[in-house]
Amino acid sequence: MHLAGKHAVVTGGGTGIGLAIARGLAEDGATVTITGRRIEVLEEVATPGLHPLAMDVTNEDSVVSGFAEATAAHGPVQIVVANAGLAEGRTLAKMDMAFWRKILATNLDGAFLTLREAMKTMSTTEWGRVITMASIAGVRGLRGAPAYTASKHGLIGLTRGLSEDYIAAPYTFNAICPGYVETPIVTRNSADIAAKTGMSEDEARQLLVKSNRHRTMLEVDEIAGAARWLCSDAARSVNGQCIEIAGGQM
Template identity: 60%
Template sequence: MTLDGKHALITGGGTGIGLAIAVALRDAGASVTITGRREDVLNDAARTHDLTPRVMDVQDESSIVDGVAAAVAQHGPVQICVPNAGIAEGRALHKMDLAFWRNMMATNIDGTFLTIRECLTSMHQTNWGRVIAISSIAGLRGLKGAPCYTASKHAMVGLIRGLAADYLGKPYTFNAICPAYVDTDIVPQNIDRIMTRTGMSEAEAKAVMVGANPHGRLIAPEEVAAAALWLCDPASGSVNGQTIQIAGGEF
């Protein structure tokens, strides 16, 4: 498979899953734009992996509109759109204020909607496209202690399924990848939250996260990237509106 001549745009592409996908698509020949809010992180990733950085805040509509337009001007229409930027944080509903809820939704679902909308505008100029949203296993089942996060990731899956229905018969596919706990920078943040909430030790808190994956280990970002790369293969053209679970046996 070659992605020569294809332009991929990945939100939250400076670290973790987003960066792993960016590198995989670049290795397959795509021109890759990575976006995020932290310019230093983006620039470091871009220098190391031969990617194009672009500062963009997925909570800000004008930032997305301008950012995608600039990326298209530089590399051509976006044909591989990967809405990956997201917040993963748990909180009991009765302890949740509206600001927490809105912040989560603004990033996880509003940001996904706006990113896809702007990328589709340019994708329509081409005869091939892939939209690959990075949801979560929480997009398919309830995640204990994280009802807001669960709702946002379910919404992502619903958006992808609706788009797949809208575009049936057209040369674009829409799918969601749904990982369980992945070994990214989010892991130590969640470990700290578990420790604060429960009084567990660091080792005990990490064991909770590892134990949530049925195969007993954290998932490597490269495993998620391999699934994204497969969805870009010409042979995956009949895979549409699906949720690809990378969850170590979770079902």
């Protein structure tokens, strides 16, 4: 229970990776605010340690008021996991400005707003952990998804830039870069690939599996474990890093 007394905010905390991280932090003693656009999804998974809060990271007013409400209820934020994001692909020729802005607004602008508001409260404390959920697409190009790739490269840049800005402060900033993880996103992407290519959904899924270097689908507990470690005292000098979890070197 080494995180007892700490308040964590996990965006996109109602499903998949975000929910696994939120539950892990709660197991370690933290009081965790889970956010998302759909309050009914959050309420379904809420427990005494997980507190649901409707918040849309693409809306500045929503993020500002959301952090104000969370802080008023549970105290300053000392752990923030910027996990909310979209994983959608579209080639350059088929991409319009609306699609580009949708991806960047969620994956990069949303993280910026999340971290800005979190640091307003974290900076009043003497300890903090900032984790952004990037992707293997943040360290290499992802075919057929240039907007997503750009957003995750930008997210890593934001994380590293903030780690330098706060280098003398008692906070760390790190990005986790997973490969394909067994989540509803993979199910949706498999269906999308199948519809576009004519292959079966199982064939599409295997295509994603093969993108992981060990040719195995990752599980959410692997990502949550990395986040929990980054919040531990053992990782107190890990700062400005990209933790790649993809079954091998990228």
